[in-house]
Amino acid sequence: MSDSYEITMKILRYDPSTKKRWTQQYRLQAGGILRLTDLFRKINMEQDPSLAWNSSCEHGQCGSCAVKVNGKPLLACELLVANAVKLFGINQFFIEPISVGPVVRDLIVDLEPAYGRVESLKPYIMKRKENLYGTAEYRIAPQEMESYLEATRCINCFCCATACMSGPKNFLGPNAIMASMVRVLDPREAATEQRLSVLHGPEGVRHCHTSRACSQVCPKEIDVAHYVALAKAAQTKKHRET
Amino acid sequence: MKLRLSKTISCDLLILGAGGAGLRCAAEVLEKRPGTKVVAITKVAHPQKSHTSTAQGGLAAVDPKDPVDKPVYHMFDTWKGSDCMADQNVVRKIVEAGWDEILWLENRGMHFSRDMDGRLAKRTFGGHTINFGEASAYRAVFEADRTGKGIMDTLWGEVLRGGISFIHQSMATELLFSGERCAGAMVFCQKSGEFVAIKAKAVVLAMGGCGQVFKVTTNCRQNTGDHLSLAVQAGLPVMDPEAVQFHPTGIVGPGILASETLRSVGGILRNRDLEAFMEKYAPKMRELAPRDLVARAIETEIREGKGVFNQDHSIEHVWIDLRHLPEHVHRTQIPEVASFFKKFVNVDSRKELCPIRPSNHYHMGGVPTNSDGEVLRDPQKTVPGLFAVGECACASFHGFNRLGTNSLLELITMGRFAGQKALEYLEGELPELCGDIGENTFQTFAAYLQTKGQAKVGDVREKLRALMTEKVGVFRVEGGLREAVTQIAELKAQAMEIALVTRDLAMNQELVERWELDNLLTSAMLIATGALHRKDSRGGHFREDYPQRSPDLDSHSLLYMEEFGKVKIEKKPVDMSLFNEGGPHAEKFGMIERKY
Ligand SMILES: Cc1cc2nc3c(=O)[nH]c(=O)nc-3n(C[C@H](O)[C@H](O)[C@H](O)COP(=O)(O)OP(=O)(O)OC[C@H]3O[C@@H](n4cnc5c(N)ncnc54)[C@H](O)[C@@H]3O)c2cc1C
Ligand code: FES
Numbered sequence: 001m002s003d004s005y006e007i008t009m010k011i012l013r014y015d016p017s018t019k020k021r022w023t024q025q026y027r028l029q030a031g032g033i034l035r036l037t038d039l040f041r042k043i044n045m046e047q048d049p050s051l052a053w054n055s056s057c058e059h060g061q062c063g064s065c066a067v068k069v070n071g072k073p074l075l076a077c078e079l080l081v082a083n084a085v086k087l088f089g090i091n092q093f094f095i096e097p098i099s100v101g102p103v104v105r106d107l108i109v110d111l112e113p114a115y116g117r118v119e120s121l122k123p124y125i126m127k128r129k130e131n132l133y134g135t136a137e138y139r140i141a142p143q144e145m146e147s148y149l150e151a152t153r154c155i156n157c158f159c160c161a162t163a164c165m166s167g168p169k170n171f172l173g174p175n176a177i178m179a180s181m182v183r184v185l186d187p188r189e190a191a192t193e194q195r196l197s198v199l200h201g202p203e204g205v206r207h208c209h210t211s212r213a214c215s216q217v218c219p220k221e222i223d224v225a226h227y228v229a230l231a232k233a234a235q236t237k238k239h240r241e242t
Numbered sequence: 243m244k245l246r247l248s249k250t251i252s253c254d255l256l257i258l259g260a261g262g263a264g265l266r267c268a269a270e271v272l273e274k275r276p277g278t279k280v281v282a283i284t285k286v287a288h289p290q291k292s293h294t295s296t297a298q299g300g301l302a303a304v305d306p307k308d309p310v311d312k313p314v315y316h317m318f319d320t321w322k323g324s325d326c327m328a329d330q331n332v333v334r335k336i337v338e339a340g341w342d343e344i345l346w347l348e349n350r351g352m353h354f355s356r357d358m359d360g361r362l363a364k365r366t367f368g369g370h371t372i373n374f375g376e377a378s379a380y381r382a383v384f385e386a387d388r389t390g391k392g393i394m395d396t397l398w399g400e401v402l403r404g405g406i407s408f409i410h411q412s413m414a415t416e417l418l419f420s421g422e423r424c425a426g427a428m429v430f431c432q433k434s435g436e437f438v439a440i441k442a443k444a445v446v447l448a449m450g451g452c453g454q455v456f457k458v459t460t461n462c463r464q465n466t467g468d469h470l471s472l473a474v475q476a477g478l479p480v481m482d483p484e485a486v487q488f489h490p491t492g493i494v495g496p497g498i499l500a501s502e503t504l505r506s507v508g509g510i511l512r513n514r515d516l517e518a519f520m521e522k523y524a525p526k527m528r529e530l531a532p533r534d535l536v537a538r539a540i541e542t543e544i545r546e547g548k549g550v551f552n553q554d555h556s557i558e559h560v561w562i563d564l565r566h567l568p569e570h571v572h573r574t575q576i577p578e579v580a581s582f583f584k585k586f587v588n589v590d591s592r593k594e595l596c597p598i599r600p601s602n603h604y605h606m607g608g609v610p611t612n613s614d615g616e617v618l619r620d621p622q623k624t625v626p627g628l629f630a631v632g633e634c635a636c637a638s639f640h641g642f643n644r645l646g647t648n649s650l651l652e653l654i655t656m657g658r659f660a661g662q663k664a665l666e667y668l669e670g671e672l673p674e675l676c677g678d679i680g681e682n683t684f685q686t687f688a689a690y691l692q693t694k695g696q697a698k699v700g701d702v703r704e705k706l707r708a709l710m711t712e713k714v715g716v717f718r719v720e721g722g723l724r725e726a727v728t729q730i731a732e733l734k735a736q737a738m739e740i741a742l743v744t745r746d747l748a749m750n751q752e753l754v755e756r757w758e759l760d761n762l763l764t765s766a767m768l769i770a771t772g773a774l775h776r777k778d779s780r781g782g783h784f785r786e787d788y789p790q791r792s793p794d795l796d797s798h799s800l801l802y803m804e805e806f807g808k809v810k811i812e813k814k815p816v817d818m819s820l821f822n823e824g825g826p827h828a829e830k831f832g833m834i835e836r837k838y
Contacts (some may be wrong), residue, residue, distance in 0.1 A: 124399025
């Protein structure tokens with residue numbers, strides 16, 4: 001069905017007990033339809049059980065397995081060997097953890113601070129708007145949902161935040177901003193002003209350089225930058241009004 | 243090596259597993275009793291990474307405003323689907339609560355798909371009918387093809403608002419007791435490598451399934467049946483573990499789910515010789531026969547040497563042929579699933595054959611509970627303070643075969659019921675733990691770290707998974723099951739010879755996998771023993787030597803296993819309250835035939 005590839009994986013490793021960081025090289029023979037997560041498991045089974053990496057669903061639905069491959073943040077469970085060779089034009093891959101939090105071991109990153117930024121923006125309805133229809137459920141026209149539905153597909157893999165030029169230091173990050181914008185656009189949410197004032201605050205959209213790197217790397221092909229831009233536009237509008 | 247307790251913390255409610263079921267339970271308590279101290283543990287990096295997030299199709303519930311559908315139809319479909327093994331008191335309670343739950347989720351911000359009028363859209367799903375099988379019911383609400391994610395994101399938001407504390411990437415290793423009462427759990431925090439004891443007034447098991455027991459599964463990596471181990475170690479039973487569901491079309495290799503839609507739009511199953519084999523097995527229904535029948539047909543072809551060997555994943559498969567379908571079907575009806583073939587096997591479904599094989603999908607068996615989610619110690623008695631909800635539990639809503647969209651319904655309704663019941667415990671005092679806290683966990687983990695030997699975690703695990711798929715999978719037969727039980731015991735012995743390379747505690751993935759391997763072995767032993775003991779066929783459990791349902795076995799089995807491989811079995815009657823109470827439709831809830 002597919003060819004066999006001779007692959008070299010150079011993996012950035014970190015041992016928390018010695019605080020040592022090094023690059024380790026593994027060579028493997030692999031079929032074209034194996035995924036990078038299959039290769040990690042193969043390394044564990046055949047060469048080095050100590051290599052630590054993260055995954056959960058292993059089919060692109062949960063965002064646990066994000067790593068940088070030859071500099072590009074992506075989901076390891078979605079990248080087939082044959083496609084990786086085609087994408088990079090080379091059989092050698094340098095793999096390192098994503099850069100949104102401290103590395104715990106090898107490819108495993110502590111996502112606590114990164115998720116903390118999403119959670120600080122309250123990914124829920126803060127204040128429910130009155131339901132004007134008097135029905136048990138809100139009525140929302142499909143066209144109305146269209147404006148934010150794409151953004152609800154985000155799985156918080158933090159590939160966008162990894163690619164972002166601004167880095168996580170004082171910036172909430174593209175996916176966190178997008179999550180808040182979902183609720184700004186959601187007709188059930190009454191606290192839009194409150195949300196926008198945080199997005200326009202010191203850690204908000206002002207850090208965005210409009211490089212669109214976030215949209216370019218999103219494994220879900222969401223136009224993340226569009227939502228950041230909407231947040232910015234709301235600010236401009238308010239500025240003009242006052 | 244001496245492992246020790248890093249700290250002891252206390253809370254009101256302790257949730258072990260932060261998937262849909264656990265979070266719905268937490269949300270109920272936080273809403274009804276604001277300020278309750280709730281701690282939730284999850285093995286993944288964040289609750290959003292839980293298995294529930296991968297559920298695609300939808301969530302069944304009967305809308306009271308629906309002019310044609312009725313709760314009694316949904317109850318009937320569930321009962322029939324279960325092959326007459328569901329508990330009817332549970333079926334009634336869950337079905338009747340369904341629509342309120344949908345409204346609860348919608349009001350809290352879930353992005354359900356809408357119809358043109360802005361109302362919740364509904365779609366049909368296999369086995370869901372109106373008028374006792376007359377026609378398909380529009381009963382499943384959904385959020386595009388990511389319903390589970392919608393539920394998870396909504397619940398995560400709600401519990402955050404309520405002030406929950408999460409302990410991520412950590413695992414519950416042992417239940418702790420105060421006399422008979424469950425009063426907490428030991429938790430191993432992977433990132434820090436610390437062991438923490440958590441005391442609580444009530445504890446909820448919500449740890450999901452055990453699909454990783456099989457070589458090919460749609461389940462997440464962390465679904466290793468930890469809950470089954472925790473239960474049997476605490477002397478508690480596991481109910482109907484042999485009730486395992488296999489989905490006919492898992493994408494070859496890992497087993498990623500390729501939806502039923504492929505067959506309903508006209509996909510044809512073909513073997514190595516490209517023969518359309520379903521005609522042989524179900525001349526009328528062919529590809530549209532029920533899940534279990536199609537899975538058995540595919541497995542038979544493979545066993546008869548008409549499968550195709552996939553070298554990359556070293557497993558056999560058959561083909562699903564979609565090449566003859568018109569372009570617009572590919573484009574509008576199956577784009578998502580077709581993209582999975584492109585993404586995971588590099589196959590263009592419009593031009594090439596797609597490789598699939600049966601894949602383990604769902605565990606109907608689990609930790610037994612009553613209709614409030616309280617865990618049972620034996621057929622009559624509950625364990626005070628301990629609840630179980632979701633896939634890890636067996637209140638027996640699904641009996642021996644789960645209908646699509648019924649799992650999500652079960653986990654949110656049972657989550658709520660358990661939460662309501664748990665409130666009763668939260669008003670009391672925090673019970674004191676007895677015994678040497680965490681001693682079992684310390685001994686177990688110290689042994690893992692100290693063992694010297696030649697065996698490897700990955701080797702033993704993969705041998706076990708292959709064995710289970712081959713001998714305790716879609717087809718089961720006395721001889722094979724006996725061999726499986728013996729070989730699982732041998733693998734357990736091999737596991738005792740595993741030496742780990744990584745010896746420190748922080749983020750030691752090898753150590754976690756070693757512990758998970760023991761849970762896989764325990765789960766496998768329970769499933770295989772249950773299957774050996776049940777000498778009949780029903781739902782997902784198929785015995786070639788006993789292909790019919792046996793009236794002597796119309797009861798649940800409770801399996802106790804305090805020592806590995808030594809299983810004691812008790813019976814528990816199936817609740818038949820809908821049948822016994824009489825009423826206009828009572829005869830539909832008798833021991834009916836499962837014919838479609
Ligand atoms: C591909 C796919 C599609 C599906 N589609 C549908 C559908 O359309 N409709 C439907 O009704 N059902 C569907 N299902 C089934 C449904 O998704 C699951 O049955 C359900 O999500 C299980 O939820 P849960 O809350 O019980 O467990 P999970 O969501 O699995 O959560 C378990 C939690 O426990 C944690 N955990 C596990 N072990 C430990 C431990 N030792 N310590 C601490 N935490 C632990 C995990 O990290 C996780 O947080 C589908 C399943 C799959 C695989
Ligand atoms: S493991 Fe879930 S996205 Fe890769």
